[in-house]
Amino acid sequence: MPPPFIDLVKTxxxxxxxxxxxxxxxxxGKPFRARIGANESIFGPSPKAIEAMRQAASDAWMYCDPENxxxxxxxxxxxxxxxxxxVVGEGIDGLLGLTCRLFLTDGIPVVTSAxxxxxxxxxxxxxxxxxNTVPYRDDCEDPDALxxxxxxxxxxxxxxxxxxxxxxTVHDAETIQRMIxxxxxxxxxxxxxxxxxxxxxxxxPAIDIDNPNVIRYRxxxxxxxxxxxxxxxxxAEKNLAVAFNKVRNHFGVNRIAKAGACAxxxxxxxxxxxxxxxxxxxxxxxxxxxxxGLHALPxxxxxxxxxxxxxxxxxxxxxxxxIDQGVFARMPGVAPMDRCIRITVGRDEDLAIFADxxxxxxxxxxxx
Amino acid sequence: MPPPFIDLVKTxxxxxxxxxxxxxxxxxGKPFRARIGANESIFGPSPKAIEAMRQAASDAWMYCDPENxxxxxxxxxxxxxxxxxxVVGEGIDGLLGLTCRLFLTDGIPVVTSAxxxxxxxxxxxxxxxxxNTVPYRDDCEDPDALxxxxxxxxxxxxxxxxxxxxxxTVHDAETIQRMIxxxxxxxxxxxxxxxxxxxxxxxxPAIDIDNPNVIRYRxxxxxxxxxxxxxxxxxAEKNLAVAFNKVRNHFGVNRIAKAGACAxxxxxxxxxxxxxxxxxxxxxxxxxxxxxGLHALPxxxxxxxxxxxxxxxxxxxxxxxxIDQGVFARMPGVAPMDRCIRITVGRDEDLAIFADxxxxxxxxxxxx
Numbered sequence: 001m002p003p004p005f006i007d008l009v010k011t012x013x014x015x016x017x018x019x020x021x022x023x024x025x026x027x028x029g030k031p032f033r034a035r036i037g038a039n040e041s042i043f044g045p046s047p048k049a050i051e052a053m054r055q056a057a058s059d060a061w062m063y064c065d066p067e068n069x070x071x072x073x074x075x076x077x078x079x080x081x082x083x084x085x086x087v088v089g090e091g092i093d094g095l096l097g098l099t100c101r102l103f104l105t106d107g108i109p110v111v112t113s114a115x116x117x118x119x120x121x122x123x124x125x126x127x128x129x130x131x132n133t134v135p136y137r138d139d140c141e142d143p144d145a146l147x148x149x150x151x152x153x154x155x156x157x158x159x160x161x162x163x164x165x166x167x168x169t170v171h172d173a174e175t176i177q178r179m180i181x182x183x184x185x186x187x188x189x190x191x192x193x194x195x196x197x198x199x200x201x202x203x204x205p206a207i208d209i210d211n212p213n214v215i216r217y218r219x220x221x222x223x224x225x226x227x228x229x230x231x232x233x234x235x236a237e238k239n240l241a242v243a244f245n246k247v248r249n250h251f252g253v254n255r256i257a258k259a260g261a262c263a264x265x266x267x268x269x270x271x272x273x274x275x276x277x278x279x280x281x282x283x284x285x286x287x288x289x290x291x292x293g294l295h296a297l298p299x300x301x302x303x304x305x306x307x308x309x310x311x312x313x314x315x316x317x318x319x320x321x322x323i324d325q326g327v328f329a330r331m332p333g334v335a336p337m338d339r340c341i342r343i344t345v346g347r348d349e350d351l352a353i354f355a356d357x358x359x360x361x362x363x364x365x366x367x368x
Numbered sequence: 369m370p371p372p373f374i375d376l377v378k379t380x381x382x383x384x385x386x387x388x389x390x391x392x393x394x395x396x397g398k399p400f401r402a403r404i405g406a407n408e409s410i411f412g413p414s415p416k417a418i419e420a421m422r423q424a425a426s427d428a429w430m431y432c433d434p435e436n437x438x439x440x441x442x443x444x445x446x447x448x449x450x451x452x453x454x455v456v457g458e459g460i461d462g463l464l465g466l467t468c469r470l471f472l473t474d475g476i477p478v479v480t481s482a483x484x485x486x487x488x489x490x491x492x493x494x495x496x497x498x499x500n501t502v503p504y505r506d507d508c509e510d511p512d513a514l515x516x517x518x519x520x521x522x523x524x525x526x527x528x529x530x531x532x533x534x535x536x537t538v539h540d541a542e543t544i545q546r547m548i549x550x551x552x553x554x555x556x557x558x559x560x561x562x563x564x565x566x567x568x569x570x571x572x573p574a575i576d577i578d579n580p581n582v583i584r585y586r587x588x589x590x591x592x593x594x595x596x597x598x599x600x601x602x603x604a605e606k607n608l609a610v611a612f613n614k615v616r617n618h619f620g621v622n623r624i625a626k627a628g629a630c631a632x633x634x635x636x637x638x639x640x641x642x643x644x645x646x647x648x649x650x651x652x653x654x655x656x657x658x659x660x661g662l663h664a665l666p667x668x669x670x671x672x673x674x675x676x677x678x679x680x681x682x683x684x685x686x687x688x689x690x691i692d693q694g695v696f697a698r699m700p701g702v703a704p705m706d707r708c709i710r711i712t713v714g715r716d717e718d719l720a721i722f723a724d725x726x727x728x729x730x731x732x733x734x735x736x
Contacts, residue, residue, distance in 0.1 A: 001553040002580035003524055005611060006473045012614040020619075022433035035430070044429045053425035053624065060421060060628065061412045061593040062403070065390035090458065093617050105374045126615050156371055185369040212370035225429040228623030243373060246380040247494050249461050251388075254622045255596030256421065260428065 008106075008128045017119040021328045033326035034353040036344040039165065039195075039303050041225035043277055043347070045260060046270035049226065052263035056256040064255035071262050075233055078265060081209045087234040087244045090252055091227075092194055092217045095234050097123040099190060099215065101247050103156050104129035111149045112159040113141045115166070115334030117192065120159050129157070136337060139297060139305075140169040143179040150187055158183060161192035163199050166332040166342050168299030170199055177205040180214045188240075189214040194232075197223035197271060198278055199300040212237040220257075222302060223274055224264040229257035278302045281345035288355045292362055303344045305332070308365075312338035317368050321361035327354055376474075376496045385486040389696045401694035402721040404712040407533065407563075407671050409593035411645055411715070413628060414638035417594065420631035424624040432623035439630050443601055446633060449577045455602040455612045458620055459595075460562055460585045463602050465491040467558060467583065469615050471524050472497035479517045480527040481509045483534070483702030485560065488527050497525070504705060507665060507673075508537040511547040518555055526551065529560035531567050534700040534710050536667030538567055545573040548582045556608075557582040562600075565591035565639060566646055567668040580605040588625075590670060591642055592632040597625035646670045649713035656723045660730055671712045673700070676733075680706035685736050689729035695722055 021038065025031050035042065044050070068088040076083040089095040100123040104110065110124045114133035124131050132153045134145040141160050150158045160179065163170040171179075176191070183189040193216055196204050207216070219232035231253060234241070264270075285304040286296035295307045308315040312335050319331050319341050331341045343354060389406065393399050403410065412418070436456040444451040457463040468491040472478065475498045480488060482501035492499050500521045502513040509528050518526045528547065531538040539547075544559070551557040561584050564572050575584070587600035599621060602609070632638075653672040654664035665673045676683040680703050687699050687709050699709045711722060 002605070002607060003471060003554050003556045005470050006476070008473070009470050009611065009614060014610065014613055016434065016613065016618050018434070018618070020431065020434040022437060023435055026437065038431055040431060041429050044426060050425050050428070053428060054422045056596075057418050057421035057425065057624070057628070058412060060418070060596045060625075061409050063388065063406055063408060063589075063595045064598075066384065066386070066388040067391055069390060069394065090617065090620055093619060097617060102373050102377050103371060105376070108374070186371050188371045221431075227431045228424075228428045230432075230620060230622045237370070239370060242382065243377065245382055245384065246377060249458065249465060250384050250386070251461060252458055252598060254598045254625060256425070256624050257428075257622060260425070 012125060017122045024323065024328070030326070032328040034346060034350040035328045036346045036350050036354065037328035037330045039222060039301070039344045040227045041222060041274065041302060042350060043225060043274055045225035046264050046267040048267045048270070049224070049260040049264035053229070053256045053260040056259035060255060062255060063251050064253045064258050066250035068253055068258060071258055074262055074265050079207060079235060081207060081235060082238070084238045085209050085235055085241050087236060087241050088253055089232055089234065089248060091221055091230045092192060092219045092232040093119050094230070095217055095232055096120050096190070097126070098244055098247055099157070100124055100127040100129060102243055103188060109153040109155045110157045110159070111146055111153060111155040113146065115332055115337050116141060116159060117161055117165060120190070136167070139167045139337060140164065140171065143171065143175060147179060147182050150184055155187055157188050157190055159190045159192065161194065162203070163195040163300040165195065165301065166305060166330070167337060168297055168301045168303055168305045170203055170300040173202055173205040180205065180211065183213045185213060187213060191216045193217060194219045194222050195301040198275065198302050203300065207235060209235070210237055212240055215240060220261045220264055223271055224261070225274070226257065226260055226264060229260055230254060231257040231261045278345050281351065284351050285343050285345065288351065288358060292359055297340070303342050305340045305342045307340050310339060314365050315339050315341055317365035318361045321364040322357050325357040325360060327357045380493060385490045392691065392696070398694070400696040402714060402718040403696045404714045404718050404722065405696035405698045407590060407669070407712045408595045409590060409642065409670060410718060411593060411642055413593035414632050414635040416635045416638070417592070417628040417632035421597070421624045421628040424627035428623060430623060431619050432621045432626050434618040436621055436626060439626055442630055442633050447575060447603060449575060449603060450606070452606045453577050453603055453609050455604060455609050456621055457600055457602065457616060459589055459598045460560060460587045460600040461487050462598070463585055463600055464488050464558070465494070466612055466615055467525070468492055468495040468497060470611055471556060477521040477523045478525045478527070479514055479521060479523040481514065483700055483705050484509060484527060485529055485533060488558070504535070507535045507705060508532065508539065511539065511543060515547060515550050518552055523555055525556050525558055527558045527560065529562065530571070531563040531668040533563065533669065534673060534698070535705060536665055536669045536671055536673045538571055538668040541570055541573040548573065548579065551581045553581060555581060559584045561585060562587045562590050563669040566643065566670050571668065575603060577603070578605060580608055583608060588629045588632055591639060592629070593642070594625065594628055594632060597628055598622060599625040599629045646713050649719065652719050653711050653713065656719065656726060660727055665708070671710050673708045673710050675708050678707060682733050683707050683709055685733035686729045689732040690725050693725040693728060695725045
């Protein structure tokens with residue numbers, strides 16, 4: 001007889017937030033030709049970060065400093081806050097999980113947007129919270145609707161990503177600041193800024209580090225090109241930041257990742273070059289879409305969401321054909337956003353493969 | 369007003385399982401001369417693992433395969449089980465946390481030994497379990513006492529490490545098998561085998577993969593020399609292994625670590641060489657202890673626990689002096705084991721520093 005799981009675990013589905021491209025490759029029996037589906041930075045990390053990680057490989061016998069002292073201090077200087085306001089963790093995914101753990105138990109209400117980041121929902125369910133959703137509005141997350149729902153349900157956590165994934169849309173700093181200001185005093189606004197380095201300057205509202213009702217998540221996975229290194233951070237009011245020490249894996253951060261993150265942060269010139277490459281690639285993807293009569297949504301991220309012009313079934317057929325043709329891409333999961341496909345920016349060679357595959361996919365979707 | 373943490377979090381202390389050596393170095397204002405305190409493998413990982421990690425550094429832009437397919441398959445072949453029996457995670461620490469999460473909530477009883485691995489206790493508290501402890505017996509964890517306590521308290525989880533940390537002692541396969549056989553049917557025996565590769569052949573009982581009442585933890589942190597890479601695994605009955613998918617961070621494993629682990633596992637010749645180096649170094653540490661009239665406990669791990677021959681206060685003074693002299697070491701935290709200090713095996717140059725510092729530490733402890 002097996003020992004019984006706790007009741008909460010019994011209610012959890014075995015589903016996963018995302019199927020990895022490697023799983024699809026194994027199912028197809030062939031590798032993808034273009035990996036432009038997971039909003040990874042195919043341009044890679046800074047050469048200085050790569051070199052720091054290569055150097056650190058031979059130091060892998062040592063646990064990482066559990067205080068992540070040098071990285072926290074560097075991040076604090078970068079953001080003009082105290083190191084006590086920085087929580088380093090195993091990517092935003094890990095930090096979202098810890099946040100849920102700190103604030104959620106049986107049925108505590110949470111608010112997010114239907115179709116927003118599924119890993120947040122995975123953690124909410126995993127810690128027993130009750131998820132309430134509001135719809136997107138004009139392909140954007142809807143701050144007013146989120147706040148209204150938070151008040152209605154008495155939500156403890158409110159999630160918003162700015163810029164948004166999977167739509168690539170953005171709210172300006174004033175709108176987000178107003179949302180912060182209007183967050184209920186017994187709630188925490190989980191502001192996911194994973195893509196903020198791709199947005200126009202001034203998109204992020206100024207950090208008010210004494211506000212205990214907002215936590216901001218940043219990552220080395222996107223603009224810094226280190227998704228596989230699993231390192232991100234939260235910027236939070238001091239008492240909240242310290243509370244993570246009660247539940248985090250103190251030795252959980254990979255030493256190589258930490259070395260890479262320090263080097264990546266120090267190489268802001270490389271980040272600037274990446275930002276320009278992403279802007280250029282977004283334009284190219286939009287052009288490819290337009291060449292086939294499709295509208296690409298304006299994006300402030302490292303992906304472009306393309307409106308396929310019909311319903312979700314049509315877009316799913318387009319996506320299926322792209323995948324069959326060796327193009328790893330994804331799409332929004334909820335209507336009406338699921339009329340779109342989502343293409344991560346790539347190098348010219350990746351986009352050429354996409355440009356070749358898209359018309360065939362559209363034709364296949366039409367005639368299927 | 370800050371949003372309220374859940375009640376459980378309010379009860380958790382801000383303490384950490386271990387203070388890292390880097391923290392001590394910052395406090396002292398100087399680096400340690402010998403890092404022989406955290407049971408890291410100063411001999412390092414296999415050169416093939418280092419090379420694999422160096423190669424993988426430039427692939428760090430890609431998330432790791434969330435199924436960890438190749439590593440799980442390699443581990444399954446290595447252990448003669450199915451890939452469905454292998455859970456790869458962010459070190460044993462991470463896997464212990466997930467185990468607690470699956471099985472523990474308000475006050476569910478757990479049994480461990482007073483003075484055993486504190487990170488397990490950290491996770492038990494962190495998920496609301498109630499920890500019950502039994503004493504060590506003759507410097508060994510006491511399987512009979514653990515089982516008696518498990519029956520008495522109705523424990524859901526029972527923790528034992530074999531070989532044991534911090535004492536380095538070991539039970540033979542028959543004793544552990546008897547413990548497995550006598551584990552209550554509504555309990556899970558958490559068998560931490562982090563140090564098993566350092567033990568004599570035959571120390572680990574055969575894996576009975578259909579037994580849902582035992583889970584075995586292994587790691588690349590110790591014998592494979594990759595503590596800073598944060599990668600370990602559990603071997604478990606299939607339904608238990610699958611349940612981890614409900615709560616784990618699917619994209620939580622570092623891609624570089626995974627590449628290193630695959631290469632390390634494939635290089636069993638290097639592992640054998642390390643095992644011999646560890647045996648040799650254990651003998652040297654015992655000799656150093658004996659040269660100063662101290663008894664070293666027989667060890668089947670990569671550390672040696674030295675009986676300082678007096679009480680805990682004396683041993684703490686010895687340890688304090690070692691640290692002052694630049695030797696990073698640790699000691700058991702609970703009486704009567706705290707009459708000992710714990711020295712991780714090192715290279716000859718590390719042990720020479722220890723050999724030089726020990727008599728001075730003993731003298732300082734005597735006269736203080």
